[in-house]
Amino acid sequence: MNITYKNTKEFTPQELQNLFLSVEWSSGNYPDKLAVAMQNSSTVFSAWDENKLIGLISIMDDSIMNAYIHYLLVNPEYHAKGIGKRLVTMTTNHYKEYLRxxxxxxxKETGFYKNCGFEVGENKTPMFITSLWT
Structure with a gap:
């Protein structure tokens, strides 16, 4: 297994669908929208096993202060190999001058993110208007 990493927004809808459905995320049912979403993201780092997309992290930012990690997913066949952590590290290095x-x-995933240096916000509640279930 030779995992490579890329900074790219170029994905086929099928590549994205395969990855998103591998983790049972409902957004995988909208591969054409996902392809546009990746194009419109500020930054996308991806992990590949030869020509197979096996992970990605997408970030939206305001160009100076705030960066929001929207997606981080790794195909379950590749879990526990450091791929997710590597994608997070690539992101935090890329945005090291940002304030947030x-x-x-x-x-169930907060432990992973705590190990990557994130903290749980006190007195904060995430809120959504969504039609996606994951």
Whole structure:
């Protein structure tokens, strides 16, 4: 296994659909929208096993102060290999001059993000208007 990493926004809808559905995220049912979303993201780092997209992290930013990690996902076949942590590290290095890097984590994933240096916000509640279930 030879994992490579890229800073690219170029993905086929099928590559994105395969990755997102591998983690059972409902957004994988909208591969054409995902392809546009990646194009419109500020930064996207991705992980590849040869020609197979196996992970990605996408970030939206305001160009100077705040960066929001929107997606971080790794195909379950590649979990526990340091890929997610590497994608987070690439992001925090890229945005090291920013004053805030933000994300919303599912409760079961907060331990991973704490290990990456994130802290749980006190007296804060994430809020959504969404039709996606994951």
């Amino acid at each position: 890097i933000i994300l919303i984590a599912y409760d």
